[in-house]
Every structure is written in C-alpha cells, then in structure tokens.
Amino acid sequence: xxxxxxxxxxxxxxxxLHTGWEKWHGDxxxxxxxHGMASGAFPVFKTMKPTDFLKVLxxxxxxxxxxxxxxxxxxxxxxxALTGFSGALIAxxxxxxxxxxxxxxxxxxxxxxxxxxxxxxxxxxxxxxEGMRRRTQA
Numbered sequence: 001x002x003x004x005x006x007x008x009x010x011x012x013x014x015x016x017l018h019t020g021w022e023k024w025h026g027d028x029x030x031x032x033x034x035h036g037m038a039s040g041a042f043p044v045f046k047t048m049k050p051t052d053f054l055k056v057l058x059x060x061x062x063x064x065x066x067x068x069x070x071x072x073x074x075x076x077x078x079x080x081a082l083t084g085f086s087g088a089l090i091a092x093x094x095x096x097x098x099x100x101x102x103x104x105x106x107x108x109x110x111x112x113x114x115x116x117x118x119x120x121x122x123x124x125x126x127x128x129x130e131g132m133r134r135r136t137q138a
Contacts, residue, residue, distance in 0.1 A: 012120060012123055020064075080124070
C-alpha cells in the first residue's frame with residue numbers, strides 16, 4: 001500500500017466497516033427503512049425480507065471496509081469494491097424522488113446524507129487509477 005493512500009483508505013474503510021457493523025446489529029425498524037429505500041430504487045430487492053436484506057448489506061459493507069483497511073489488498077481491488085458500493089448508493093440517490101431537486105443532481109436537505117457518498121466514488125476511482133498506473137509502470 002502506498003503511504004499516500006493510507007489516510008484515505010483508513011478513514012473510508014473504518015467508516016464503512018463501522019456502518020456495516022451497526023447494520024449487523026440493526027433492528028426490524030432499521031431493516032424496514034433501509035430495505036424500503038433500497039427496494040424503491042432497485043425493485044429486485046422487493047422480494048427480500050427486510051431483515052435478510054439488512055444482513056446482506058451489512059456483510060457487503062464490512063467486506064468493503066475490510067478490503068480498504070487490509071494493506072495487502074491492492075489499491076485497484078479495494079478501489080473496485082469501494083466504487084461498486086458507492087456507485088450503488090449514488091444510483092439509489094438518483095433514482096429516489098425527494099433526495100435531489102427535480103431535474104437536477106443537486107441534493108435536497110433530505111438527500112444530502114446520501115449525496116455526500118459521491119466522495120467515496122471519487123476515492124474508489126482514484127484507487128483504481130492508482131492501481132492501474134502502478135501496473136503499467138511495473
């Protein structure tokens with residue numbers, strides 16, 4: 001792991017790992033809320049039980065956080081995990097009415113907590129570029 005990537009991977013990885021851990025211990029009310037928002041944006045999840053969805057999401061978040069935190073995971077791999085995770089969050093943001101202003105990508109006050117995930121998308125893409133750059137230089 002490149003020294004310059006340590007702060008980014010540590011901060012992002014720890015945050016995502018923690019949110020996954022919190023979801024693992026989530027209650028039925030949280031499961032219903034998270035599932036409702038996700039299934040509204042991605043109808044394929046409508047058939048899943050909310051508590052099962054929350055567990056699967058939790059595992060995905062913890063795996064993504066761990067990939068960022070473990071130094072032996074190459075930057076392109078950690079970046080791909082983060083890009084996939086954050087890309088799904090941004091897609092949900094864009095597909096959910098009320099989170100962004102009509103006809104715009106800019107968030108409403110309710111959408112700001114999700115819109116800020118665009119930073120994780122940028123970090124993930126940066127790690128992928130870093131990993132690809134290192135391969136071409138080798």
